[in-house]
Amino acid sequence: MKDMISFLKDLTQLERKQYHPLVHEVHKKHNISKKTLFYIREYGPHSHVFRTIFKESIRILLFASVLSSIGGLAFENIKQIFISIIPLVILFPALNDMIGDYGGIISSKFSSMLHEGRIEGEKWWKNKDINTLFVQVLIISLITAVLSSVISLVISSFSSYSINTSIALKIFLISIIDVTLLVTSLFFIAIYAGMYFFKEHEDPNNFLIPITTSLADFGNMMLLSMLIVLFF
Amino acid sequence: MKIFDSVFKEILSSQVVSLIGGLIAGTILAIYTDKLLLIPGILILLPGFLEMRGNISGSFASRLSSGLFLGVIKPNKTTIKLLKGNFIASFLLAIVVSLALGLLAFLFNYFVFGVVIYKIITLALISGIIANAIEIPLTMFATFYLFKKGHDPNNIMVPFVTSTGDITSIVALLIGLVIV
Numbered sequence: 084m085k086d087m088i089s090f091l092k093d094l095t096q097l098e099r100k101q102y103h104p105l106v107h108e109v110h111k112k113h114n115i116s117k118k119t120l121f122y123i124r125e126y127g128p129h130s131h132v133f134r135t136i137f138k139e140s141i142r143i144l145l146f147a148s149v150l151s152s153i154g155g156l157a158f159e160n161i162k163q164i165f166i167s168i169i170p171l172v173i174l175f176p177a178l179n180d181m182i183g184d185y186g187g188i189i190s191s192k193f194s195s196m197l198h199e200g201r202i203e204g205e206k207w208w209k210n211k212d213i214n215t216l217f218v219q220v221l222i223i224s225l226i227t228a229v230l231s232s233v234i235s236l237v238i239s240s241f242s243s244y245s246i247n248t249s250i251a252l253k254i255f256l257i258s259i260i261d262v263t264l265l266v267t268s269l270f271f272i273a274i275y276a277g278m279y280f281f282k283e284h285e286d287p288n289n290f291l292i293p294i295t296t297s298l299a300d301f302g303n304m305m306l307l308s309m310l311i312v313l314f315f
Numbered sequence: 316m317k318i319f320d321s322v323f324k325e326i327l328s329s330q331v332v333s334l335i336g337g338l339i340a341g342t343i344l345a346i347y348t349d350k351l352l353l354i355p356g357i358l359i360l361l362p363g364f365l366e367m368r369g370n371i372s373g374s375f376a377s378r379l380s381s382g383l384f385l386g387v388i389k390p391n392k393t394t395i396k397l398l399k400g401n402f403i404a405s406f407l408l409a410i411v412v413s414l415a416l417g418l419l420a421f422l423f424n425y426f427v428f429g430v431v432i433y434k435i436i437t438l439a440l441i442s443g444i445i446a447n448a449i450e451i452p453l454t455m456f457a458t459f460y461l462f463k464k465g466h467d468p469n470n471i472m473v474p475f476v477t478s479t480g481d482i483t484s485i486v487a488l489l490i491g492l493v494i495v
Contacts, residue, residue, distance in 0.1 A: 132399075133404045140371075144367070144408060144411075151416075152359050152360070152416065154362055156427060159359050159423075166352045169345050174341060177338045180334070180336070180477045184329075184330060184333055215316050218318055219322065226327065235338065239345075
């Protein structure tokens with residue numbers, strides 16, 4: 084017990100960025116999970132919790148803000164058309180959330196597959212688990228796209244906005260094309276980036292989620308503005 | 316290939332919850348289009364502003380969940396250093412990011428559209444403070460409540476944060492507009 088406590092105390096003194104064999108040693112010898120050891124090292128009694136969280140998060144949050152603002156710029160350019168289509172205004176936050184969520188789901192699931200050793204060899208497209216994940220996410224994204232389009236059209240019908248078949252069809256097409264293209268692109272990005280980071284002995288979780296969610300939001304706004312210009 | 320398994324159901328149900336929140340936020344946005352969307356540069360600010368809530372409160376909920384499972388955070392003790400540090404960091408991150416989003420919207424407005432509107436900076440900052448004053452404590456209490464009830468907050472908090480985050484963000488922008 085004394086031995087373990089001294090090990091844990093040593094762990095809290097380690098440099099945060101530094102990989103240390105002590106983590107592996109304590110994990111093996113005392114059967115303490117690596118997640119617990121990570122937490123002890125990251126937020127131990129000698130660490131400054133506020134500073135650690137702030138320093139680690141601020142860069143990626145600012146990067147995401149810049150990316151979102153550039154995407155928003157594309158939207159600001161077509162503002163007059165956008166605000167005149169009420170179903171799209173209603174649909175916009177839901178569509179943005181959805182695409183970002185799918186980016187996160189694909190990334191975290193694929194990272195877990197890599198860690199569990201379920202992805203072996205270069206021919207990932209023949210892997211059953213990857214194919215299942217792709218089909219599942221694509222089907223769910225199509226269901227939610229159709230569902231959100233229907234609800235936004237129903238809500239719009241209560242306003243003074245007049246809905247006809249042509250507008251309804253355009254709204255359906257915009258949401259379906261948007262989610263299909265983005266989910267497929269995010270899937271390929273997550274796979275290639277995930278395999279790259281895994282080969283470099285990095286945890287794909289730390290890179291894939293911020294990359295895919297930021298790209299999802301950015302891509303969604305760019306693609307949506309292009310589709311709005313194209314259809315309206 | 317088994318497609319319609321428990322994973323499929325879990326993802327679908329969490330997405331339906333997230334979708335409902337997004338649609339409520341969109342409806343509020345549509346009702347107040349004349350007040351909110353007519354401000355120059357608001358669409359530059361809006362996507363980042365909506366996303367910020369999920370990014371900050373989502374990570375906050377996830378860190379709290381890990382701490383709760385490891386036993387280093389206790390749901391009945393809100394005074395421990397780890398919890399306080401998390402709370403303050405999340406709030407300060409929200410203020411800095413809101414200010415950055417306001418500045419970016421101002422700069423893009425100025426350089427791309429040639430419009431000078433300082434209001435967008437104060438609007439982003441005030442609305443960011445209001446939204447996070449609601450969202451961060453809400454996230455904390457919801458995570459604690461779910462944990463106490465024996466659920467894994469990780470499975471529920473992400474859709475919860477994105478859906479409530481959208482609504483609080485739009486409402487905060489409207490309140491901010493009244494103040495500014």
